[in-house]
Amino acid sequence: MSNEKNARKALNLCLSQLKSANIELSNAFLALRLSDDTFLATVPVTHSHDCDDHHFSLINQEELRTANQLAYSIFLADRKKNAVILTHSRFCSLAAKMGQDIPAALDDMAQIIGLTMKTCALDEYKKINRILKKNRCCLIKSNDPDEQGAIAVGKNLNEALIVTLLMEKAAQVHLQAIMLGGAKTLKPLEAQIMHLGYALSYSKISGSLSHQTPSDLSRSLSNHELTLRNQLVDLGQSLSRENLVQGTWGNISIRLDQQYMLCTPSGMDYLTLTPYDMVRVEMNTLKYEGKLKPTGEKALHAALYASHPDVHCVIHTHPVYGSVFAAAHQKIVPPNPELTECLGGDVELAEYAFPTSKQLSVNVVKAIKDNRACMMENHGMVVCGATPDEAHARCRAAEKSARLILEALYQSR
Structure with missing residues (x-):
C-alpha cells in the first residue's frame, strides 16, 4: 500500500512539473511499473473541465495492453524500464x-539522450524499442496529428520526466534556432564522450544518493550559514518549478565568507534538497x-x-529560450x-x-565583466548577483529577453 x-x-x-513546463497533457499517458503484473497508469478524466486533469488506475498487463499497446510493448x-511517459507536446x-x-x-541532450533524437512511426514497436535501448526516448510520427509527440x-x-523535459527543450531549440541562423551541433566525439560518461557514472549515482545530516558535517553551523543554506534550497526549488x-x-x-562558498551537490534533484545537503567548498583549493x-x-x-x-551568488541554469x-x-x-538595467548589459556569449x-571557467570569466550574465555555447546560462534574489531576478530577465526576441522574430516572419 x-x-x-x-x-x-x-x-x-511529475504531472505538475510537466504542466509547469507548458507540456500538453490532455492526451498524455504515464505508466509506472510497481511489480511484474501491476502498473499505475494515468487516465484522463473525461468529465473534468480541466483537460489536464488525470486520475491513476492500478492495472495488470492485459489492461495495460488495452490502455496503451506501445507502453505495454x-x-x-x-x-529495467519502470516508467513510460507519452506526451504530445508542441515542439516534439x-x-x-x-x-x-x-x-x-546542447550538452545536456548529448549526455542523457545521445547524439541524436530519433524519429519513428507509432506502429513500429520493434524499431522504437531498439531505439529506447540506447536513447531513452523517441519522437513519434503518425498520420493522426493528435498521436504525434x-x-x-x-x-x-x-x-x-527529465528525458521528457529535455526532449521538448531540444525540439524547441532545434526549430527556433533556425530564426537565429540555425543550431550549431556538438562535435560527435565530444557528444559521445559526454553520453558515455553519463551512462557509466552520473546516471548511476543520480537518485541514489543519501541526504546529509548535521553529524556528517562534524561542526556546528552558525545561524548565518544555516540561513544561506536555506536560501539555496529555496532558490533551487524555484528554478526547478520555473x-x-x-x-x-x-x-x-552562495559566498559564505572570503574563504568558503556553499554549493549545491552533484547528482541530487533540487526538489529533494535539504539545508545540510549543501556542500561547503574552499574557494582556493x-x-x-x-x-x-x-x-x-x-x-x-x-x-567568478x-x-x-561584489558577487555573492552564482547560478548556472539550462533555460529553454x-x-x-x-x-x-x-x-x-x-x-x-528595464531588462537591460536588471542584467547590467547584454547577455554575452562565452565560447x-x-x-x-x-577552459570553461576561463571563457565564462572572460564573458562576464560589468554585465552579470552570459550564455555558454551549446551549454546554458550563468548569472551573478549580490544576493540570491538579485541573481534569480537576472535569470528570469535573461530568459524573458530571449523569449521576447524569439516571439518578435516569429511574428515578423
Missing part, C-alpha cells in the same frame, strides 16, 4: 511531423567537506567569486531598458568548452 501511495505522489508531482521488452509534435532526427546541439522511458519516473533547470542539471552557489560531492562546475563558481568581490541562443551561438540583447573544464 505504501508503494502505491508513493507512486501516486510521484505521478502527481516497452515494459515487456525491457524489465512539430519535430515528429517533419520526420527528421534531431542532432545534439514523444515517448520517454526511465528506470524510474524521475528519469523519464523549468530553468531540469532534474539535477545546473548548479547554484576546491576541497570540500561531507560525504556529498559539490557540483562539477565548482571551479567556475570559484573563479575571485574575479568579482536562452538555450536557443546558446545553441545558435548568439548573445542576448535585452529588448527593453564553447567541455563541461567542468578549466
